[in-house]
Amino acid sequence: MIFYRQNLTNTELLDLYKKILKPRLIEEKMLILIRQGKVSKWFSGIGQEAIAVGVTAVLDQSEYILPMHRNLGVFTTREIPLHRLFSQWQGKANGFTKGRDRSFHFGTQEYNIIGMISHLGPQLGIADGIALANRLQDNKKITAVFTGEGATSEGDFHEALNIAAVWKLPVMFIIENNGYGLSTPTNEQYACENLADKGIGYGIESWIIDGNNIVEVYNKLSQLKKEMQENPRPILLEFKTFRMRGHEEASGTKYVPQDLMDQWELRDPVTNYRKYLTENGILTAEQDEQFHAEIKKEIDENWAMANAEPEIEPTYSGELDDVYKSFQYEEYTHNSDSTNIRFIDAIRNSLEQSMWRHKNLVIMGQDIAEYGGAFKITDGFVDAFGKGRIRNTPICESAIVSTGMGLSINGYKAIVEMQFADFVSTGFNPIVNLLAKSHYRWGENADVVVRMPCGGGTQAGPFHSQTNEAWFTKTPGLKVVYPAFPYDAKGLLNTSINDPNPVLFFEHKLLYRSIYQDVPTDYYTIPLGKAALVKEGNSVTIISFGAPVHWALDTLAKHPEIDADLIDLRTLQPLDTETIFASVKKTGKAIIYQEDTMFGGIASDISALIMENCFEYLDAPVKRVASLDSPIPFTKALEDQFLPKNRFEEVLLELLRY
Numbered sequence: 001m002i003f004y005r006q007n008l009t010n011t012e013l014l015d016l017y018k019k020i021l022k023p024r025l026i027e028e029k030m031l032i033l034i035r036q037g038k039v040s041k042w043f044s045g046i047g048q049e050a051i052a053v054g055v056t057a058v059l060d061q062s063e064y065i066l067p068m069h070r071n072l073g074v075f076t077t078r079e080i081p082l083h084r085l086f087s088q089w090q091g092k093a094n095g096f097t098k099g100r101d102r103s104f105h106f107g108t109q110e111y112n113i114i115g116m117i118s119h120l121g122p123q124l125g126i127a128d129g130i131a132l133a134n135r136l137q138d139n140k141k142i143t144a145v146f147t148g149e150g151a152t153s154e155g156d157f158h159e160a161l162n163i164a165a166v167w168k169l170p171v172m173f174i175i176e177n178n179g180y181g182l183s184t185p186t187n188e189q190y191a192c193e194n195l196a197d198k199g200i201g202y203g204i205e206s207w208i209i210d211g212n213n214i215v216e217v218y219n220k221l222s223q224l225k226k227e228m229q230e231n232p233r234p235i236l237l238e239f240k241t242f243r244m245r246g247h248e249e250a251s252g253t254k255y256v257p258q259d260l261m262d263q264w265e266l267r268d269p270v271t272n273y274r275k276y277l278t279e280n281g282i283l284t285a286e287q288d289e290q291f292h293a294e295i296k297k298e299i300d301e302n303w304a305m306a307n308a309e310p311e312i313e314p315t316y317s318g319e320l321d322d323v324y325k326s327f328q329y330e331e332y333t334h335n336s337d338s339t340n341i342r343f344i345d346a347i348r349n350s351l352e353q354s355m356w357r358h359k360n361l362v363i364m365g366q367d368i369a370e371y372g373g374a375f376k377i378t379d380g381f382v383d384a385f386g387k388g389r390i391r392n393t394p395i396c397e398s399a400i401v402s403t404g405m406g407l408s409i410n411g412y413k414a415i416v417e418m419q420f421a422d423f424v425s426t427g428f429n430p431i432v433n434l435l436a437k438s439h440y441r442w443g444e445n446a447d448v449v450v451r452m453p454c455g456g457g458t459q460a461g462p463f464h465s466q467t468n469e470a471w472f473t474k475t476p477g478l479k480v481v482y483p484a485f486p487y488d489a490k491g492l493l494n495t496s497i498n499d500p501n502p503v504l505f506f507e508h509k510l511l512y513r514s515i516y517q518d519v520p521t522d523y524y525t526i527p528l529g530k531a532a533l534v535k536e537g538n539s540v541t542i543i544s545f546g547a548p549v550h551w552a553l554d555t556l557a558k559h560p561e562i563d564a565d566l567i568d569l570r571t572l573q574p575l576d577t578e579t580i581f582a583s584v585k586k587t588g589k590a591i592i593y594q595e596d597t598m599f600g601g602i603a604s605d606i607s608a609l610i611m612e613n614c615f616e617y618l619d620a621p622v623k624r625v626a627s628l629d630s631p632i633p634f635t636k637a638l639e640d641q642f643l644p645k646n647r648f649e650e651v652l653l654e655l656l657r658y
Contacts, residue, residue: 044245045070054217086306121156125399129406150181159399164234199236211239325445334520346486365417397427421454436477491526529574537563620658
């Protein structure tokens with residue numbers, strides 16, 4: 001192995017040695033502890049330390065790094081106190097996740113490190129979002145994100161590279177090609193000769209670097225960083241390396257041929273660098289011994305500190321209070337000026353006023369810029385706010401949701417428009433596993449609103465008509481809002497944008513241009529989790545949201561003799577159970593009316609809540625009315641049969657006769 005020091009001084013070379021030695025000595029300690037049963041699980045990076053250390057040494061402390069689960073050198077080079085790392089690995093409260101996640105599945109804003117989730121791919125999109133925020137601020141900062149050769153097969157990898165290329169984002173995409181994805185060799189994972197070749201298709205500059213040569217890593221990345229600061233752009237870096245231990249210690253390495261292990265052992269990044277420094281008179285034996293002693297002393301002292309820390313004592317409140325970032329609702333009231341506008345105009349009005357109010361708000365979506373979006377809601381926004389904040393996206397919902405998370409991490413607010421709510425399925429993973437869980441896992445909120453044009457009644461067929469709120473109401477960490485009236489749509493969207501937590505905001509397409517209401521011209525807010533009582537009565541409680549609220553009003557207009565409470569939920573998560581229970585206890589009868597299909601819909605949970613909390617007040621079974629348990633069809637006759645509109649009246653009258 002040849003080391004070209006270029007302009008590096010002896011002091012800088014020795015500093016790199018201490019930085020690469022530290023994670024190696026920690027790992028050696030962990031391997032002893034795991035054999036003693038004092039550590040439960042370990043993902044080893046032995047053999048790959050030069051990459052994590054070299055990358056981190058090149059970046060400034062204020063520049064974000066997104067590592068994987070075997071990049072210990074990132075954390076040690078950022079000089080995180082070892083006792084906190086040890087506490088994290090042991091599930092202690094002084095770690096970074098309060099015992100809620102393990103090993104390196106965490107991040108820390110204090111050290112500008114953003115940890116992974118096990119699905120791997122989303123962190124590449126997060127890097128795009130962080131880099132986008134840097135570009136919008138023109139601060140010349142670079143973002144580095146790690147992935148393995150296995151994850152380059154994931155769709156998120158390709159989506160993230162494409163976004164970075166199109167938007168010229170200063171991201172170093174770092175592939176640690178260590179030969180195996182767990183036990184699957186690279187020849188069973190991709191057919192191209194080098195993973196760096198994948199950059200060509202996206203117009204991204206690519207490099208292949210010896211990942212076991214700390215000097216080559218440091219010098220090449222130092223050069224590339226300077227170039228990226230002068231000419232912002234993404235770069236794909238394939239580091240050839242090898243993992244000398246198993247995927248994790250329990251896996252072992254029996255699937256690796258011994259001659260291959262022997263070849264890579266000769267290329268050990270620590271041993272070879274030490275040899276180079278010694279042979280060139282840069283490192284003496286006494287210095288080396290001193291470095292070892294100092295680091296081992298630090299490890300032992302910090303391990304003792306972590307061990308002395310008590311085990312976590314769980315509490316219900318401690319767990320539930322951290323699912324969401326605390327949000328102090330701020331009420332904005334309006335004056336008497338109002339105008340009669342459509343539902344779609346209220347959405348546009350909210351977005352426009354929020355863009356003026358929040359200078360750090362970015363809207364992303366397909367065709368939303370000059371074209372104005374599929375429903376023309378953002379028409380003219382580019383002229384008002386510029387292409388930087390109103391961003392057309394490639395067709396890549398998953399990476400764009402992750403990009404929204406990255407914007408949030410780096411001090412921005414993000415709105416992601418799904419062209420149709422149906423298309424959210426291709427962005428499902430980052431919503432339910434990244435946005436929803438980040439605050440609970442390591443205290444990082446996701447200031448992201450996902451707008452969801454949804455619903456049937458327009459003969460748009462199975463892929464443009466779903467109302468899929470139940471996919472998200474069951475996921476802790478998400479808020480779900482579903483207004484039925486223009487006034488509510490504007491006020492609730494304003495609050496959703498103010499809320500630092502992830503919000504799924506459903507907008508029924510059928511209501512866009514059919515429902516009018518007097519809406520204040522001023523900016524105002526409506527609290528989430530508070531239902532509206534649309535009509536008051538004493539004989540039955542009708543609980544609904546979205547378009548069925550209007551269908552229920554039509555039915556009640558047809559039967560003026562029915563004395564009903566009609567509750568428009570407006571927010572599904574959090575759910576206003578107080579209003580529901582108070583009404584049911586008054587009327588003694590309840591019917592829940594949703595457009596979603598019956599089985600597994602939120603009506604089932606509401607019904608169960610009523611049965612559990614209001615049973616002694618009920619005079620009849622709780623009824624549910626919903627769409628057929630089939631995909632939604634295209635032809636009008638079939639769609640009319642699918643939707644619950646024609647069945648609600650019969651079930652309501654039957655309930656009243658009970």
